Amino acid sequence: MLRTALLASLCAVPLHAQDGGQLYTLYCSACHGADGKGATGGQFPPLAGSPWVLGDAARAVKVVLHGLHGEVEVDGRTFNLEMPPQGAILPDDQIAAILTHARSSWGNKAEPVSADFVKATRAASADRKGPWTAAELLKLHPLPASTPPIANLLSQVYQGEWQRLPDFSTLKPGNIEEEHDGKISIAKAGFTELFGMVWQGDLTAPEAGEFRFRLDADDGARVLLDDKEVVKVDGIGPMDGSRAKEGKIKLTAGAHKLRVEYFEYKGQEGIALSWRGPGIPSWRNLSDKPPKTGPDPIVIGPQNGRAVVYRNFIASTTPRAIGIGFPGGVNLAYSADNLAPELIWTGAFMDGSRHWVERGQGNQPPAGESIVKLSGTPILPKEARFRGYKLDPAGNPTFAVQIGGLTLQDSWKPTDAPDENAATRQPALQRRVSLKGSGSGLELLISDQSESKVFDDQEVSFADRFFIHTEGVVNLINRGGKTYLKLLPGETATFDYRWNR
Numbered sequence: 001m002l003r004t005a006l007l008a009s010l011c012a013v014p015l016h017a018q019d020g021g022q023l024y025t026l027y028c029s030a031c032h033g034a035d036g037k038g039a040t041g042g043q044f045p046p047l048a049g050s051p052w053v054l055g056d057a058a059r060a061v062k063v064v065l066h067g068l069h070g071e072v073e074v075d076g077r078t079f080n081l082e083m084p085p086q087g088a089i090l091p092d093d094q095i096a097a098i099l100t101h102a103r104s105s106w107g108n109k110a111e112p113v114s115a116d117f118v119k120a121t122r123a124a125s126a127d128r129k130g131p132w133t134a135a136e137l138l139k140l141h142p143l144p145a146s147t148p149p150i151a152n153l154l155s156q157v158y159q160g161e162w163q164r165l166p167d168f169s170t171l172k173p174g175n176i177e178e179e180h181d182g183k184i185s186i187a188k189a190g191f192t193e194l195f196g197m198v199w200q201g202d203l204t205a206p207e208a209g210e211f212r213f214r215l216d217a218d219d220g221a222r223v224l225l226d227d228k229e230v231v232k233v234d235g236i237g238p239m240d241g242s243r244a245k246e247g248k249i250k251l252t253a254g255a256h257k258l259r260v261e262y263f264e265y266k267g268q269e270g271i272a273l274s275w276r277g278p279g280i281p282s283w284r285n286l287s288d289k290p291p292k293t294g295p296d297p298i299v300i301g302p303q304n305g306r307a308v309v310y311r312n313f314i315a316s317t318t319p320r321a322i323g324i325g326f327p328g329g330v331n332l333a334y335s336a337d338n339l340a341p342e343l344i345w346t347g348a349f350m351d352g353s354r355h356w357v358e359r360g361q362g363n364q365p366p367a368g369e370s371i372v373k374l375s376g377t378p379i380l381p382k383e384a385r386f387r388g389y390k391l392d393p394a395g396n397p398t399f400a401v402q403i404g405g406l407t408l409q410d411s412w413k414p415t416d417a418p419d420e421n422a423a424t425r426q427p428a429l430q431r432r433v434s435l436k437g438s439g440s441g442l443e444l445l446i447s448d449q450s451e452s453k454v455f456d457d458q459e460v461s462f463a464d465r466f467f468i469h470t471e472g473v474v475n476l477i478n479r480g481g482k483t484y485l486k487l488l489p490g491e492t493a494t495f496d497y498r499w500n501r
């Protein structure tokens, strides 16, 4: 059956003919991501929304033929990596199919690329030795003017002597200037000391959700969205990253009113602002220079649909925590000290940069969002002993604990919540606990968080943000503000840990 189907498909179309999507998966997605957003959480440059992919196709054809190295700016971010040439392995029709796919996927809209065009471009650049630099390619094939990061940006300059951010509404501004490049910049202020500046414009959130803003300034600055302060750096000081601050805000998809205020006392001056969030997988500049940051994040996440394990100090749990990043943007930190799942969160898993080389300093907070602290104390009787964990072929863990003659198996995996609609899909984790051996059974602490409540013996809710749903008959007990599960030898209980969208 399988063989016939395969033969049939081989006869119908020669294999190299042009399934652009499949070829993309084979030759590009390891670095640029299945979703075109750049693999490993945006470590690699995106093709989704990249002006390099759109417009004049010669640019992208040449990148694929000969490779690219050195600095390249994509979507407000600078990369300095190396893309290997693929011209020797990929024939013209396959390059055409891949680029046609990339130009019509993930929101990209540009005309198809023909095999003839690739052939002509290959011939025209036949004497090219070694990979291109972005500068060389841009000279030959300039990018169309990119859309400014902030729309309808206006600025006003103020003069005065301040050591903290003033109340600009009480001050007399200079002329209103239009900032067509849509970037926060003091380059054209006309002053280098004793001045202030206010920008106003429209910032468009590509999707709804929580956005982070990173701000640094010499001297002070603050950022407001829809008149709400999001982040502030105040007082006098340098812009070297030591005073940089981060703030976050929930935004609906669409345009929001952005206001940025800034003042400079004396000496050096500057402001730097960037943001990230749903639809913006890595920091994107809103200013003419990016804020200085610590080491570049090394995003650790699931690989090839398999969960990944992180063994290092994770903030808000105990030193012997085991982090698991599952596919689908759900994550768990299990404490081998308290024998308990302690943190779960959605979105990105961990930033490994702090602990990449050595164990580094301090605890690394989860990189994602919607962090739920389930408990912070031992959840089993004192005699309980950790017996390690096993991973199934998908990388999903089962933690084992021995309590006298009983063994508790605690298994976790990602699950699709019943809502089939991908856009509103609730991220969820499934937990299965089973008890084997002999004894009188166990009371397992499910949550010691005072905001947790049990409903209908079936659901534990955490201040409406998050809930645990049980399947089948499960014996949940609420006592003294804590929630327990009663489990007898031979019993198994299954729960979904679901986030409310």
Ligand code: HEC
Binding pocket: 024, 027, 028, 029, 030, 031, 032, 044, 045, 046, 047, 050, 051, 052, 053, 060, 063, 064, 068, 069, 070, 071, 072, 074, 079, 080, 081, 082, 083, 084, 086, 098, 099, 102, 134
């Ligand atoms: C081994 C990893 C790797 C593979 C495989 C790969 N690329 Fe790239 N690609 C990169 C890197 C890294 C850069 C940025 C190079 C730099 O910093 O100068 C890049 C840059 C690009 C760019 C320009 C920048 C951008 O983001 O738009 C395009 C277009 C591109 N690649 C297309 C492709 C296509 C199409 C394929 C498949 C045929 C592919 N790449 C395969 C690593 C890869």
